[in-house]
Amino acid sequence: MDVITLQNEIQQLPGHLQDRLAAFLTALRMNRDGGDREIQRRLDDPSPENWKAWKDVKAELHPNDPSPE
Numbered sequence: 001m002d003v004i005t006l007q008n009e010i011q012q013l014p015g016h017l018q019d020r021l022a023a024f025l026t027a028l029r030m031n032r033d034g035g036d037r038e039i040q041r042r043l044d045d046p047s048p049e050n051w052k053a054w055k056d057v058k059a060e061l062h063p064n065d066p067s068p069e
Helices: 002-013 014-032 035-043 053-059
Strands: none
Touching: 014 035
């Protein structure tokens, strides 16, 4: 099956199956590119200075929100 045929078949899938396929392809790419290992390395980091409080992260993600809680 060529890529064009595959793309046409994917267009015919319902949205929830397209989402599932997109998640699979993202995970496959992350594994191929080493992104998953980088995420795991960061999650396993025991150094508290490398971690941010959830409140601070939310404030960075939503700088115009007066109450990031």
